[in-house]
Amino acid sequence: MILKKLPYLFVAALLVSCSSKQYELIDDGIIVNIKQNSKTDVQKVRIQVLQNELIHISATPDSEFPKDSTLIIVPGIKTVPFTVETDNPDSIAVVTSKLKVLVSKANGGVNFKDKNGKTILKEKSRDFTPIEVEGTKGYSIRQIFDSPADESFHGLGQHQADEFNYKGKNEELFQYNTKVSVPFIVSNKNYGILWDSYSLSRFGESRPYEQLNKVFKLYDKKGKQGSLTGNYVSNEKDVANIERAEESIFFEDIKSIKKLPENFPLKKADVTYEGEIEAPENGTYKFTLYYAGYVKVYLNNELVVPERWRTAWNPNSYKFSLPLEAGKRVPLRIEWKPDGGKSYCGLRVLTPQPAEEKDNQVWWSEMNKKLDYYFVYGTTTDQIIKGYRTLTGKSQIMPKWAMGYWQSRERYKTQDEILGSLKEFRKRKIPIDNIVLDWNYWEEDSWGSHKFDKNRFPNPQGMVDSIHAMNGKMMISVWPKFYRTTDNFKEFDKKGWMYQQAVKDSVRDWVGPGYVGSFYDAYSGGARKLFWKQIYDNLYPLKIDAWWMDASEPNVLDCTDMEYRKALCGPTALGSSTEFFNTYALMNAEAIYDGQRSVEPNKRVFLLTRSGFAGLQRYSTATWSGDIATRWEDMKAQISAGLNFAVSGIPYWTMDIGGFCVEDRYVAGQQQYDKGGKENADYKEWRELNARWFQFGAFAPLYRAHGQFPFREPWNIAPESHPAYKSILYYTNLRYRLMPYIYTMAGMTYFDDYTIMRPLFMDFPKDKKVQNTSDQFMFGPAFMVSPVYKYGARNRSVYFPEGTNWFDFYTGKYIKGGQQVTVDAPYERIPLHIREGSIIPVGPEMQYTTEKKADKIVLYVYMGQDGKFSLYEDENENYNYEKGQFGKIDFTYNEASGKLAIGAQKGKFNGMLKNRKFIIVAVSKDKPQAFNYDAKGKEINYDGKQQIISLK
Structure with missing residues (x-):
């Protein structure tokens, strides 16, 4: 029937x-x-x-x-x-x-x-x-x-283990600093x-990782069964070394680290856990290493985890797998150098996966x-992501200034510091749009007051006005956290809208003597409205441009066990935190988005949040990858993290260029340089790390530097004569010259449900080799970006997907697709390649995104295949595009005829150019052309009517 x-x-x-x-x-x-x-x-x-x-x-x-x-x-x-x-x-x-x-x-x-x-x-x-x-x-x-065996999975948000294809892998989905869980996957099976x-x-x-002693028979270094051997060797005088039995290696939160030796100074101690493990069955065992400080792991006398580092207060996880035989004793050695008074280390394991799940x-x-x-x-990844956004909401077009460069640090401590930094950018002619005021602009004991410390910020309105006068925008950090002594806390508390556990337990934070406070309940509609009202009453009148929603996991207290985390952030207005554990950032973003649009409905909202969930894109919200470390492996991990986040359907993502948490050796290198102007080995590496990270960051959806000392302003990284400075300046200028291309992609995220930062499999689904390519990506339809993430590297291996051929961006050299090639990667340049059929509009030199209209565009056409591009423009900072007020110009290249069609101007909006000039630069296999802002080509005066230009 x-x-x-x-x-x-x-x-x-x-x-x-x-x-x-x-x-x-x-x-x-x-x-x-x-x-x-x-x-x-x-x-x-x-x-x-x-x-x-x-x-x-x-x-x-x-x-x-x-x-x-x-x-x-x-x-x-x-x-x-x-x-x-x-x-x-x-x-x-x-x-x-x-x-x-x-x-x-x-x-x-x-x-x-x-x-x-x-x-x-x-x-x-x-x-x-x-x-x-x-x-x-x-x-x-x-x-x-x-x-099926050949299936691949991508998405799940953003995680830090540098995993890309989740087939045969596992990920625990919760929110934490540097970890953003989005329960959405895309399969290559459509x-x-x-x-x-x-x-x-x-x-x-489905199973959680277990402690080692729950799975293995353990043997200490002398062969005695029941434990591993722990050796604690201090580098301080008059401190006795300790050797003891370790039944497990589980020091992963503020509760379990109490099991470490009492009164033993961990900072820079040398800790070793060694012995043997005996597996109960044959098969592949999955391990997760939890670490802060420096750590290495040897298993079966092989280095399975090369040295990794993370700051003491913000541990990281790293996963690896190994086959083991039942009954066979295998040597295990963990070398750990803690990097703080409190530090964390853990190694847990999963037995071979049951057949029904494997x-x-x-x-x-x-x-x-x-x-x-x-x-x-969907038959393409783009179609699947379009379906996801049909379910969870359209991605808003971010304001145009958000596509430019942002400068941030932890933190500008005074009004003079933040204004002085922006003035220096303008003086040096380094393009910038947005400068950011991080936490603690309030009086020390007034977190959540939304009021400035008058001693350090005597004239907040004057500060914001001065930023605007320098054609900058200002984003400010607003936490969902309130000290219990503030009026704002009391207003929430009176309504029953504050999480109470931290107050009951007198949990003190890290500021000064430590203050007691908690987070508001964003699951309550009334609480969300009040959160916005308090921002509106105290900060919005200053005409601040954007909102930084930090610690939105919510992170009430660092490094707690999972059950206590639930207690700290619940119960919620909708139910227990067990049931509503992962969606706080979504609710918090809704508060600001709905709030701002209720009072100023035609001003684009911009939010940056440290956490996220499915649907975040509908609230004009971007996510950054949290307080990551300043290591080469952390930079590399951001590539796969950003790509999986993009496939999770949320198109706007960014990271702390340079990393947030800094190794002591880099700090010492900066301090030594400041004293005597000498660049030691560590500081030399620091500069190269930042140069490489800026090169990568210029091709992320949002381009933003942030971190602890050493500061990330280009002149604080290196002097003008240094290759690091020159490289940062080059790519920042390039970002601004590519603004017509980049802002078109911003429009495409809304109108076409497009994804800006694209794993190669999105554009080359028939090439099976790219399903696992995690260190290259497409920046829009034209650019293939291959970041350099190894210190001292001056070349790298690049795979050129089949189905198209490629051009070297810097030289115009022609490269056939379907091959692996070692390409040059000099200090100042990142490998960039352009696919055949690409059309790239290049705009004028600018110091901020709206300084000049693109009345003269150099239009690069990379011949060899048919190509198309639709230039998108609108009013940059309002929502009139939702009402149809925008413009498009279609460019279509036909390879057979060698002709480029410039379509008639479509649409209308206030300020739309009626006339402009296009300089057409054709690049082909036979006529290579290096990228050049001032390239010679066919000049076309365009008045909004269709034109056909022959390029052959």
Whole structure:
């Protein structure tokens, strides 16, 4: 039997006659009833058709579905017609023009097929485990999908283990400083999964990592069973060394580090954990290393983790896997040099994965009312991301100034410092748009007051006005954190909108003597409105341009265990923090976005937040990768982190260029240089690291430097004569000259659901070699960027995807696709290559993004394939583009004829140019052309009418 989607009342009348109670028709789909064998078996499966390629799957062991609620899906998605097929004895199918979704009558398993009947994705199993928290009942849920061997997974937000393709890997999804979890993946099998859960979740593996002694037999360095040997050697005089038995290596939070030796000075001590481990079964064991300070790991006498470093107060995780044999004792050695009075070290392990999960797609969440996920079909990654944004909201066009350079530091301590920095940029003619005021501009004991310390910032209005007078914008740090003595805290507290655990426990922060405070409950609609009102009353009148939402995980206290973290950030207005653990940043962003648009609806909002979740893009919010370290491996990790974040559907991402937390050796190098002007080895490396990081950063969606001392202003990195300074200046100028290209991409994120920073597989899906390429990417349709992330490297290996040929940006040299080539990478240059068929508009030299209109554009056309580009322009800082007030000029190159068509001007907006000049520069295999701002070419006077130009 085939039923079509019919008016709801008529459908209701058909239920008994057509369904035999096996299924029920609802307005946008069906509910299939499944016979339970136990109370935790699925009883109902719901298939909802949102679009022809968007399907919502829900399942529950209960007799009825709980009332629908979602924090991530936008309302008003228009449904489409569908049919229901019941002829198959084993399943019931919902059919759209793109998909057939079958539900097993026996167990409720779901199978997604394309219109030709080919399976795209199939559920393997699902489990519901009852859980009750704070009087609310729910389920821990595990969902397993079949996954073919050649499948790849990308997305999941931004993580720091430098993993790219998550096939066969695992990631725990929670929010923390440097870790942003977005439960969305894109598969190379033409689909995406958006997992609608807000609790602690896992992908790829449902089990948590275990301490070593829960898995292995441990032997100390003398062969005695039961523990490893810990050696603590101090570098201070009169401190006795310690050797002791270690039952596990788990010093990962402020509770467990109390098990380290009492009164032993850890800073710069040499700590070694050694002995042997014996595995209980054959197979691959997955390890996670948690570290602060310097650490190396040797397993089976091989260096499996080369030296890594992270600052003492902000540890990092690193994962590795090794095959082990049952009953075979394998040497283990961890060399750890703590880098602070408190420091963290841990090594945990997972046994070989059970057969039902191994190599499959696994999702697990701690607490849900029901199973909820969204299936997104698309033949390209761009189509899948478009589907994701249909579900979770359009990405706003950021204000044009946000596409320029931002200068930040931790921190400008006075009004004179921030103004002096911007003045120096203007004096040196280094382009800049945005300067940032980080935390602690308030009086020491007044965090959350939103009021300036008058001794250091005597005239806030004058400060903002001066920044504007220098054609700059100002972003300010506003935390969701309040000291209990502030009026703002008391106003929240009176309404019951403050998290109380930190106050009850008198948790003190790191400022001065330490002050007690907490975070507001962003899950309350009233609290969100109050948060904005307090900003509006105290900061908004100053005409500050943008908002920096720091610590939005929320990070009430660093380095706590997971259960205490939940206690510190709950209960929320919607329920327990166990259930609503990961979405605080989304709620906080909504507060500012809705607030600003309510008082000034036509001024573009800009938010930068340290955390994020699915849907963040609809609040005109970008994310940065948190307080990362200043190491080469950390720079490299940002490439894969940024690319996976981009594939997670949120197009605007940035990082602390240079890293935030600085090794002592770099600080000492700066201090020595300041005293005597000599560049020691460490400071030499520091300068090269920053040069390479700026080169990479210029091709991130947002271009921003930030960090602790040494300062990141270009002149504080190196003098004008130094190659580091020259390189930073070159790429900053290049960023501004490419503004017509970059701002067009900003428009494309809204109109075309485009992604700016693009893994190679997005544009070259047929080239299987790029599925795992994590250290190259496309910056828009034209530029292939290959960052240099090794100290002293003056070349690097670059893969040129097949299906196109390439041009060296600097020389115009022609390079065939489908090959690996070692290319030059001199100190001052990052390898950049342009694909055939690219059209790149290059604008005027500028000191800020709106200084000049692009009335003269050098238009580079890279011949060899057909090409197209649509130049986008609008009013830069308002929302009139939502009303159709924008302009486009289409450029189309035909390789066969060798002709470039400049289309007629489309659209209209205030300030749109009626006339401009194009200088057409053709680059071909036979006529290579180095990139040059002043290149000679065919000059075209354009008056808005179509023109055809022959380039051959």
